[in-house]
Amino acid sequence: MNLMDLTAVELGKKIKSGETSAVEAAKESIASINKLESKINAFVTVIDEKKILEAADNVQKRIEAGELTGPLAGVPVAIKDNMCTNGILTTCSSKILGNFVPPYTATAVENLENAGAIIVGKTNMDEFAMGSTTETSFYGATANPWDTTKVPGGSSGGSAAAVAANEVPFALGSDTGGSIRQPSSYCGVTGMKPTYGTVSRYGLIAYGSSLDQIGPIAKDVADVAAVLEAIASHDKKDSTSVNRQNTEFTKMLEGGVKGLKIGIPKDYFSDGLNPEVRDAVLNAAEVLKSLGAEVEEFDLSLVDYAIPAYYVIASAEASSNLARFDGVKYGYRTPEYEELHEMYKKTRTEGFGSEVKRRIMLGSFVLSSGYYDAYYIKALKTKSLIKEAFNKAFLKYDCILGPVAPTTAPKIGSSLADPISMYLGDIYTISANLAGLPGISLPCGFDKDGMPIGMQLLGDCFAEDKILRAAYAFEQTREYKNSPLAEGKEA
Numbered sequence: 316m317n318l319m320d321l322t323a324v325e326l327g328k329k330i331k332s333g334e335t336s337a338v339e340a341a342k343e344s345i346a347s348i349n350k351l352e353s354k355i356n357a358f359v360t361v362i363d364e365k366k367i368l369e370a371a372d373n374v375q376k377r378i379e380a381g382e383l384t385g386p387l388a389g390v391p392v393a394i395k396d397n398m399c400t401n402g403i404l405t406t407c408s409s410k411i412l413g414n415f416v417p418p419y420t421a422t423a424v425e426n427l428e429n430a431g432a433i434i435v436g437k438t439n440m441d442e443f444a445m446g447s448t449t450e451t452s453f454y455g456a457t458a459n460p461w462d463t464t465k466v467p468g469g470s471s472g473g474s475a476a477a478v479a480a481n482e483v484p485f486a487l488g489s490d491t492g493g494s495i496r497q498p499s500s501y502c503g504v505t506g507m508k509p510t511y512g513t514v515s516r517y518g519l520i521a522y523g524s525s526l527d528q529i530g531p532i533a534k535d536v537a538d539v540a541a542v543l544e545a546i547a548s549h550d551k552k553d554s555t556s557v558n559r560q561n562t563e564f565t566k567m568l569e570g571g572v573k574g575l576k577i578g579i580p581k582d583y584f585s586d587g588l589n590p591e592v593r594d595a596v597l598n599a600a601e602v603l604k605s606l607g608a609e610v611e612e613f614d615l616s617l618v619d620y621a622i623p624a625y626y627v628i629a630s631a632e633a634s635s636n637l638a639r640f641d642g643v644k645y646g647y648r649t650p651e652y653e654e655l656h657e658m659y660k661k662t663r664t665e666g667f668g669s670e671v672k673r674r675i676m677l678g679s680f681v682l683s684s685g686y687y688d689a690y691y692i693k694a695l696k697t698k699s700l701i702k703e704a705f706n707k708a709f710l711k712y713d714c715i716l717g718p719v720a721p722t723t724a725p726k727i728g729s730s731l732a733d734p735i736s737m738y739l740g741d742i743y744t745i746s747a748n749l750a751g752l753p754g755i756s757l758p759c760g761f762d763k764d765g766m767p768i769g770m771q772l773l774g775d776c777f778a779e780d781k782i783l784r785a786a787y788a789f790e791q792t793r794e795y796k797n798s799p800l801a802e803g804k805e806a
Contacts, residue, residue: 337389388431411666421518438473468498493744496756500719500769511751512557515550573607578712580615595760634678
């Protein structure tokens with residue numbers, strides 16, 4: 316049996332019991348990456364094998380000495396390439412950061428290292444997390460392990476593909492408008508965006524600072540809970556970090572759904588939703604009902620306003636955050652220029668891809684004099700109204716159930732030709748970011764072509780316990796299915 320077939324928690328148990336070792340697990344992860352990378356391109360950087368094995372050997376010694384006792388000790392992990400890692404290239408999949416090696420490590424990654432996880436590499440992503448397909452990467456598109464002609468979703472597509480292909484048992488992603496949940500849905504794995512402020516953003520290269528949140532991508536709900544427990548912490552270096560009293564997420568899985576009230580927004584099941592996706596999610600609702608949950612439809616409202624509000628706010632924050640990439644302090648600098656202003660312009664023109672430039676321009680426009688009130692302020696007001704709508708819903712419901720995306724994974728190349736259509740693909744996920752809510756995506760079926768379909772459970776702020784309970788209860792009714800590539804087949 317290949318160790319990469321195991322979940323992170325299962326592998327951690329075998330390492331702890333002495334059935335296998337951190338070194339063996341690392342070797343199998345490296346072998347899987349070497350075998351599959353030419354097919355899926357999930358990684359931007361794979362760490363030198365010698366360094367990985369040295370780190371694994373060190374962790375193994377600490378496990379044997381009783382210093383590391385957590386569930387992730389000795390387990391390989393991949394990190395999305397927008398999280399700083401000391402001494403390891405961190406590019407955000409952009410040319411402009413093609414030579415950036417940070418002198419420090421992001422808090423969330425540091426927490427994983429302290430838990431004994433073994434970092435094997437940095438995963439591919441949409442450039443600066445701007446995209447929904449992992450096609451805007453400077454390092455080329457990532458392919459879906461279920462069908463390599465299709466996208467894995469984005470922006471954390473590399474992380475989701477690496478887990479779905481059994482290159483690693485789990486990975487870290489970031490979620491600004493659905494960038495953990497949507498690729499998890501497309502790749503048939505489980506991904507979670509926690510409540511805003513639960514995981515430190517220190518060392519996460521910012522896209523939309525009021526929306527970004529780091530979270531786990533793994534094979535099942537138990538893994539997601541274990542990883543979230545490891546990375547959640549109060550961090551003084553992040554002004555938005557929350558000092559939560561209870562982050563023992565692994566203890567939140569049990570209890571079932573009996574007595575939980577689950578609301579299904581009618582607005583999520585209108586025009587534009589693929590019938591196969593609709594049926595799979597509604598079937599999941601029936602399963603939850605059979606397990607003892609109360610399930611009913613309700614009107615959430617304001618769904619149509621979420622997309623424009625999100626793209627105005629996110630683009631405005633992006634235009635500010637990305638102003639620092641100018642060729643002066645670090646990163647790419649154009650080789651040919653005559654004066655400073657020309658250097659700025661040429662560096663940013665050559666260093667950023669078209670989607671990033673599109674969003675910077677949009678953000679600069681909505682923040683400019685004369686348009687600030689008309690667009691940016693209006694978007695912030697809409698954001699407040701969306702939060703109020705969810706507050707009202709959570710007075711009645713414990714969880715909200717809906718689809719993750721309107722369709723299953725599209726063909727590579729089909730989305731970039733139509734950016735508006737790509738933006739509309741985020742319609743069910745972005746509201747959680749605007750309202751700061753926790754959300755989890757997990758597999759709930761397949762379409763006629765055998766592509767995975769994901770369902771989404773949203774909870775109130777700091778109510779991860781309820782969505783984890785519901786997700787775990789549903790998951791016990793289904794078996795995890797490996798992707799064809801993970802099974803050693805062609806996809």
